[in-house]
Amino acid sequence: MSGITSVLNIAQGALLANQTGLSVTGHNIANVNTPGYTRQRLVLESNAVTEFSRLKLGMGVRVRAVIQDFDRFTTQSIYQNLSVLSEFESKGSILNDLQGIFNETSGTGLSKTLQDFWTAWQQLSDNPGGIPERTVVLQNAQSLCDQFHTMSQSLDQARDQMNENLAVSLNDLNTMTEQVARLNQAIVAAEASGTPANDQRDQRNSLIGQISQLFDISYLEGKDGSIMIMTRSGVALVDGSQSWKLTQNGNTIQWNGIPNDISQRLTGGKIGAWLDLRDAIIPQYESNLDELAGSLISEINTQHLAGYALDNSTHHYFFDPFNIGSVQYGGSYAGDHVAAVGGAYTGNEAKTFHFTIHGSGTVGTDSFTVDWNDGTGLPGHSGTLTVSPAAYSNLAVFEGMDLSFGVGNLVDGDTFSVDVTGNAGAARSIALSSDVNNRPAAIAASGVPALPGVPEPGNNENALAIQALQAKTIVAKKWTYQRGANPSSQDQPGTMDDYYSLLVGDVGVLAKETSEKQEFAQAMDTRLNDLRDSTSGVNLDEETLNLTRFQQAYTAASKLVSVTDQMLQNLLDMR
């Protein structure tokens, strides 16, 4: 190629290259604040050499590629940390709300209501014949029930909120995985020509970052440039141009419509946090609150049933015995008598008591026996009761339960059963029994009278015994729930007041731990992002220098054009 034209070609190449340089610099400057943007760089190389006589002359510059300075390793670390950060952020904010339910620091929580309840019994023991003191006991007991209800309902509501959050975020997830699949397709197509599709890759990375916030994921880039995403436990989300949806069905999460609950396999991130809260943390607090309410009901009822009211009647319930079911008459039941199971169930497990009658006759006239067992088959968990014409009510069975018969006929072999539940649901259903509700005189403040049938208005023994329950060491269960495992419990001895203050302490400890982990993850996030930015971030001063650089080169190249043009002109002007 002749000299001057080739110089023009060189000039043209230079102009184009520097123009491109300016354009890339401009793109970087414009995107200085775009989150997730990776700065792009021009890769220049000199053109192939041509032979000109025996000289090898360079033919200028060309743009080989525009690449991005992407730090693969740091970015992966950022996304992993983001899952952790999002998990503790979400958990932390909800735990703060839950702390409000257990907020004793203002002095108006369950702890105070319990104290007022015990105080009212002490005041009654000072004046067992008084009606105002009894009214106060009932009022304080009602406040206690109301407080348990409120706390239990708030916990229920928090749990339902988790499901709502899940629904929204699963929708977002599905949208994002679809987009990633589409981008995968676009990138593969665009990079077929050999140059990277920088901006689309940035878009895809940003989506991956958002998905990491939802739960722990792993992702791999294939040779063709498409990314496969799956959860850390191996549930596939995106592969090439295909994506799969996660949907929520009641309390389960399903993959691609298959009716198998995969929620155990989603850990970390916001979704992991919400699932932890929904399936472990909140149910744990509910169960422990139920244990407290159940123990209270059981202890108070047991003592109250043994006491005597103002009119010298006895066997009154204070709280409704919520966990004793109704009598279910068995298949072989030919008598017409009525059986009732009552008392204060002091056990903790759910089970079924079975009763079988031996002997025929009439209740109140004849004697008979009743075999009972509690279905566990353990030694000591079965027995035989004797029912005599004189004593056919409030017969002690087992673990606080008692059996009563109404007058009527019975037939040998009659069977019936009663279900008892543990303490689950106690906080939700604790209520004053109809025996004492609005009937202050029915509160059993008195102990056993010296002469049966003669009321003793000054007898405060039962009130004393009930107020002493505050200091009584009982053995209650402390539940631990973990996602993916059955709930386990440990026996925890202590007073009821202690049980509650330890529960509040637990909530505080978890909230504090979560907050500290969140801070740590946040600090990691900052550090990792700084690292990433040192490779991929845009520095305006640097770009401004680049502007100057490309501009000068462009000016020089354009000068080359005008000089070459002048030379051609000179050539043509030669006569």
Place this chain on the structure above:
Amino acid sequence: MRVSNRSIYQGIQLQLMDIAERMKSLNNQISSGRRINQPSDDPIGVTQMLGLRDVLSKVDQYQKNIDFGESWLKATESSLQDLSNLVIRAKEIANQMSTGTYSAAQRANAAGEIQNIMEECRGLGNTQLNGRYLFSGYQEQTPAYDQTYTYRGDTNDIEIPIGESMQMKINLTGDAVFGPDGDPDNNLFQILTGLRNALQNNDTDGISSALEKLNTFQPRVESDLADVGSRLDRMGNSKDILSGLQQNHTESLAQVEDTDIPTATTDLTAQQSAYQAALYSAAQITRLSLVDFLR
């Protein structure tokens, strides 16, 4: 290390937010006066706090119980003192009338006085406090002694809680104070009835024997008074102990619960300076740009 603009701004923002959060927390502590505003602020502290509040509430109620018990015991004490005076008066009369210098008519008069004393004793036995009979045991709605001087109450002790697992008896029953029902030698009413009859019948032997029985009876009242006195003492002691306990626990509670205002205020001032310094340095950094210097 290369620093991008985004890093710089992000860094400034996070530091400012950090300081602002600390200022908010300190402000909260100062304005509410409480160091612990939610369980996570100090989980162990919260458990301690609840335990201390529990104890304080119980101590408060025990003090109220003791006040009630004291009022009961004091009323009993006052009745017993009156009773003691009446027994002394009855002894004087018996003593006088047992000498030979008095006539039958005078003795008959004295019998009238003894009858009055008996009624007064019965009245004392039926002392009430707020509508509750002091000496009837658990039968507090029933007068202890009826018209025939028969004891209608029972023999139960009334106890009230004055401390953790500590209960104290606050009453005396009629049959302990006045003697076993129907016993002619040890029951005050029986003795006085005997004395009255002896005076009416001009029976000097009867009068002397009644005097002896009164002499045997009187120490009983004295010892009852001593019993009540010592119970009042014990209640007073318990009250003092409870009062000390209350003070200790209130102090401990304040230490756990309350904000140390001077420290918190100093911390807040420090954070405010830090915030200002951060703002200043942010302003300095963000002002610099190459663009300002080109041409």
